[in-house]
Amino acid sequence: MNNKVNTHTAKSPLGKQRSAFKAPLRGLGVVLLFVLSSVATFAADIVISPETKTLHEALREARELRRLDKVAPNEPVRILMHGGIYPLYEPVFIRPEDSGTATSPTIIEAAAGENPILSGGIKITGWKKEGKYWTAQVPEFNGNDFQFRQLWVNGKKAMRARNVSGFDQMDRIRYNDKEQQILWVPASSVSKILKAEHPELIIHQMWEIAVLRIKSIQIQGDSAGIKFHNPEARVQFEHPWPQPMMKEGFHSAFYLTNALELLDEPGEWFFDKQKRKLYYLPLPEENLQTAEVYAPVLETLVEISGTIDRPVEHIQFKGIHFQHTTWTRPSEKGHVPLQAGMYLLDAYKLRPPGAPGNFNKGIENQAWIGRPIAAVNISNANHTVIENCHFEHLGTVGLDFVSGTHHDRVERCTFRDIAYNGLQIGKFSDVGMETHLPYDPSDEREICSYQHIANNLVTDVANEDWGCVGIAAGFVQNINIEHNEINEVPYTGISMGWSWTKTVNCMRNNRIHANYIHHYAKRMYDVAGIYTLSVQSKSEITENRIEAIYHPPYVHDPNHWFYLYTDEGSSFITVKNNWCPAEKFLQNANGPGNTWENNGPMVSDEIKNRAGITPPITPKSPKGDLRVQRFSNE
Numbered sequence: 001m002n003n004k005v006n007t008h009t010a011k012s013p014l015g016k017q018r019s020a021f022k023a024p025l026r027g028l029g030v031v032l033l034f035v036l037s038s039v040a041t042f043a044a045d046i047v048i049s050p051e052t053k054t055l056h057e058a059l060r061e062a063r064e065l066r067r068l069d070k071v072a073p074n075e076p077v078r079i080l081m082h083g084g085i086y087p088l089y090e091p092v093f094i095r096p097e098d099s100g101t102a103t104s105p106t107i108i109e110a111a112a113g114e115n116p117i118l119s120g121g122i123k124i125t126g127w128k129k130e131g132k133y134w135t136a137q138v139p140e141f142n143g144n145d146f147q148f149r150q151l152w153v154n155g156k157k158a159m160r161a162r163n164v165s166g167f168d169q170m171d172r173i174r175y176n177d178k179e180q181q182i183l184w185v186p187a188s189s190v191s192k193i194l195k196a197e198h199p200e201l202i203i204h205q206m207w208e209i210a211v212l213r214i215k216s217i218q219i220q221g222d223s224a225g226i227k228f229h230n231p232e233a234r235v236q237f238e239h240p241w242p243q244p245m246m247k248e249g250f251h252s253a254f255y256l257t258n259a260l261e262l263l264d265e266p267g268e269w270f271f272d273k274q275k276r277k278l279y280y281l282p283l284p285e286e287n288l289q290t291a292e293v294y295a296p297v298l299e300t301l302v303e304i305s306g307t308i309d310r311p312v313e314h315i316q317f318k319g320i321h322f323q324h325t326t327w328t329r330p331s332e333k334g335h336v337p338l339q340a341g342m343y344l345l346d347a348y349k350l351r352p353p354g355a356p357g358n359f360n361k362g363i364e365n366q367a368w369i370g371r372p373i374a375a376v377n378i379s380n381a382n383h384t385v386i387e388n389c390h391f392e393h394l395g396t397v398g399l400d401f402v403s404g405t406h407h408d409r410v411e412r413c414t415f416r417d418i419a420y421n422g423l424q425i426g427k428f429s430d431v432g433m434e435t436h437l438p439y440d441p442s443d444e445r446e447i448c449s450y451q452h453i454a455n456n457l458v459t460d461v462a463n464e465d466w467g468c469v470g471i472a473a474g475f476v477q478n479i480n481i482e483h484n485e486i487n488e489v490p491y492t493g494i495s496m497g498w499s500w501t502k503t504v505n506c507m508r509n510n511r512i513h514a515n516y517i518h519h520y521a522k523r524m525y526d527v528a529g530i531y532t533l534s535v536q537s538k539s540e541i542t543e544n545r546i547e548a549i550y551h552p553p554y555v556h557d558p559n560h561w562f563y564l565y566t567d568e569g570s571s572f573i574t575v576k577n578n579w580c581p582a583e584k585f586l587q588n589a590n591g592p593g594n595t596w597e598n599n600g601p602m603v604s605d606e607i608k609n610r611a612g613i614t615p616p617i618t619p620k621s622p623k624g625d626l627r628v629q630r631f632s633n634e
Contacts, residue, residue, distance in 0.1 A: 044071050047111070049082035055092050055108070055118070062106055063097050071104055078107045081320065083114030087122070089142055091300040096307070100314035102383070110319030120298030120375070121152070121324030124278060127288035133263070133279045134288045138271065141297045145276060148326045149464075150395040150419065151269050152294045153286060157393065157417055157463070161263035161270045161279075163189065163256040167523070168553055170253035173203070174223055176244045181237040182225040183212075183244075185254065190217055190224045196259035197274075200330075201226060203254040206242035206556045207491065207526040208467035211335035231345075232334025239336060239347035240365045242467075242526075245556045253554035271295075296326035296395055299373050306380040308404055308445050316385035325375045326395035327419070338435065340495050341397070341420045341468040342369040342428050355434075367435045371428060372420045372465075374400035384408040394418045397468075398461070401425045407450045412616070414457045419464035422486075425451055426476035428498045438505035438534070439475040439498070447506050449477040455613050458486040458493075466490035466523035469531075474498040475506055482513040485612045491524040493517035493546070497533035502569040502591040510539040516612030518548040525555035528565030528586070530578075535571040535591060543603075545611035546580045562586045566594060579603040579611070 044065055046058045058079045065071050077100065100106040110116050127136045140146075151158045164170055175184040183201070193199045199214045212232055218225040228236065244252040256262060260279060263270045269280045278295070282288055301322050306312040329335065329343075337343045347367035355363050374397035378384055384405065391398035391413065397420045401408060415422035426448040429435045441447065453471065462468035470486035471494045473479060486493040494512055499505065517529040529546030532539075546563045563580035566573060571591030576598060583600040 044075060044077045045080055046078070047080045047082070050084040050086050055079065055081070055086060059092070059094065059098055066100075067097070073101070074103045076100065076105050076107050078109055080109055080111045081114070081116035082111045083116055085117045085119050087119050088298055088301060091298065091303045092118070094302065094304040094312055094315055096310045096312050098315065099306075099312050102314060105314040105316050105383075105385075107316040107318060108320060109316070115321055116319075117321040117323050118301050119294070119324045120301050120326075121294035121296045124293040124295055127280075127291075127293075132281070134282055135280075136278045136288075136293075138276045138278050138295065140276075145273070146297050147273050147328055147331055148271065148295045148297065148395070149328065149331060150296055150326055150393075151271075151278075151280075152324065152393050153280070153282075154291050154293075155393070158280070159265075159268050160257045161259060161268045163192065163262050165265060167253075167255070170204070170255050170554060172251040172253055172554075173244060173246075174251070176237075176246055176252075177225075178237045181233050182218075182227055184223050184225050187219050187222050187224040189254075190226070190256065192261040193217075193256055193259045194219075196261055199259040199262075200257050201228070201254055202257060203244060203252055204466070204523070204554060205244045205252050207524050208242045208337045208339060209465060209524075210236055210337070211330040212236060213331075213334050229334065232336050235336045235344050235347060236334075238349075239338075239344050239367065240349050241338065241347075241367075247556070250556050252556070294324050294393075296324045298325055299327050299396055300375060300377055301325060302376045304376070304378040304381050304384065306404075308380055308443065310380075311404065312381040312384075314383045315381065316387065317389055318385070319388045321390040321392065322375050322398070323390075323393045327373055329373075335465070337465060337467055338367055338369055339467065340424075340428070340472045340492075341372045341462075341465045343372065344368070345370055345431065357437075363436050368431065368433070369429050369435055370431060371400075371402075371424075372397050372468075374398065374424065376400065377402055378405055378408070380404035382406045382408070386410045386413060389413045391415045391422070392417050395464070397421045397424055399423045401448050401451060403427055403448065404446050405448045405451070406445075409452045410454075410456060411452070412455045412613075414459075415461055415470075416457070416459050417463065418461040419468075420462060421468045421472045422458040422461040422470045423453065423456075424472040424474070425453070425479065426474040426498075428474040435498075436500050438501050438503040440504070440506045444477075444506070447475065447477050449479070451476065451479045453479070453481045454483050455616075456484045457613065458484060459488045462490050469493065469495045470517075470520075471495070473510070476510060477506055478509045480511045480513070481515065482511065483515065483612060483614050485516045487517070487519045487548075488522065489520045490522040491520070492527050492531045493520050493529045495531045495533075496539075497536055497570070499534045500568040501534055502571060504535050504537070507534060508537040508539065510536055512541045512544065514543045514611045515545070517544065517546045520546075520549060521552075521561055522550045523552055525552075525557055525560045527560075528562040529580070530563075531565045531567060532570045532573060533567050534569040537572040537593075539572065540574040540576065541578060542574070542576050543607045543611060544578045545608050546578065564599065566590050570594065575599060577603055577607055579608040 572593035
């Protein structure tokens with residue numbers, strides 16, 4: 001038993017030694033603390049603030065405590081973070097040597113009542129009025145120029161300059177020429193950007209969008225033919241699913257962005273990367289002399305990475321804010337996703353259908369995908385806990401359990417203002433694995449399993465890639481997603497499973513229970529509150545509440561929306577006691593063994609009202625009664 005307090009110090013910017021204790025603990029408080037230490041066990045605490053020590057330094061200190069055997073077996077190592085912004089110049093890397101144990105975890109935790117923010121952004125200052133714009137020079141970062149696709153002003157996401165005020169005003173394409181790889185649109189829609197250097201076209205196509213970098217524009221009468229850069233041009237015109245719509249009355253909608261010529265409304269911005277000059281039109285209430293303006297420079301904030309044989313174990317994050325990331329691949333190579341943000345590297349029709357192997361006899365297309373990056377990436381790690389954390393203002397995915405993770409817990413976190421998926425879990429398809437193939441590795445340690453995702457608020461995610469979802473789970477096993485609230489999402493709330501096949505794979509024993517999903521399908525259809533793919537033996541979808549779907553005017557099929565949707569190959573899944581206002585469900589090309597029972601408005605109010613985030617129980621009061629408070633991550 002270790003009966004001493006670890007009081008670590010670090011030099012302040014002024015060169016003075018600062019105690020790790022806050023000021024109120026000095027003097028009599030410190031004496032009292034050491035008196036108490038003679039009768040109580042204290043954990044190994046490393047206290048940091050933005051002025052004294054980085055998280056990188058604290059992790060190394062914790063690693064040394066373990067290496068030198070200065071931590072008792074029942075003693076957690078805690079890194080207590082005081083409030084403020086911790087700017088990062090690279091991701092925080094957590095490796096097997098940082099591992100704790102079941103009785104001695106490594107805990108990275110907010111100090112009581114404080115809000116530490118791990119930020120991948122830099123503050124933009126030096127604003128000046130220049131004509132109708134406010135402008136600022138964007139500094140180098142670590143000696144390099146950088147690009148970004150997001151901007152936050154006073155904690156609110158600003159809009160990249162675009163040619164429409166609202167998305168309901170988007171123009172429609174006229175013709176999709178696959179042979180010549182030209183997209184034809186109304187000439188009036190591109191008149192402002194004919195001389196722009198790096199404009200982009202964002203196209204709505206069925207259940208996904210695509211980000212296409214414009215290479216050239218050719219005007220012919222009242223139409224304009226647009227060519228795009230590669231690789232996205234090749235992928236966009238060759239891939240069969242999802243297609244741009246060319247059905248009468250339902251041609252795909254699109255909008256244009258990333259050109260100074262489109263900067264015409266308050267709250268919009270444009271970045272000239274050649275001149276490193278940022279342009280902004282402030283909202284009436286904004287004063288750029290005092291505003292907090294952040295541009296993101298990092299794509300990932302935390303990387304927890306072990307190996308199959310030496311995983312990272314027993315790392316916990318509690319009360320930490322993760323903010324200000326970007327993802328620059330769409331600016332460099334475009335972005336043409338297949339589904340749930342998984343972007344196509346190659347895809348094309350097979351003529352005639354069929355490919356080698358027993359799984360592919362009837363296949364009519366092939367596709368290979370990449371995976372969008374996340375603010376927090378976790379691979380080959382066990383017993384990871386993410387609790388009461390905030391994933392906000394992110395230009396990437398929020399949190400990603402990539403591969404080889406087991407017995408992890410994500411509870412009472414907020415996922416808000418995120419460009420892609422809020423959470424994504426498990427493999428979808430590796431870069432070298434065709435997407436129709438079932439995944440069933442010989443080494444089951446590769447499979448993400450025993451994840452517990454509960455009591456989280458997921459809202460305003462997928463606000464750039466509209467085809468992303470609140471929670472995306474791929475090839476997973478023994479996962480439990482329960483009592484979450486998901487709202488204000490452009491597409492599906494929870495998507496479970498991957499691969500369009502009826503072949504048995506590694507997925508089994510998955511549970512989606514008592515979630516509250518509402519105000520979904522804000523932008524895309526072919527959608528449901530809860531959606532599944534492929535064989536998932538002994539899995540269940542139970543006691544969820546789903547309601548309040550949006551009806552955007554530009555969807556490809558206004559009737560193709562559902563509350564529950566078991567898609568291609570879905571098999572051996574029990575769907576039971578889910579409340580929704582009507583029995584609007586879809587079972588598309590399902591396999592055997594599915595059970596549907598008592599779903600719709602007839603489900604009891606007791607089940608309906610029990611769905612969603614549960615209030616936490618506070619400790620007993622002096623009178624001995626248990627008091628509860630509503631959970632809020634506002």
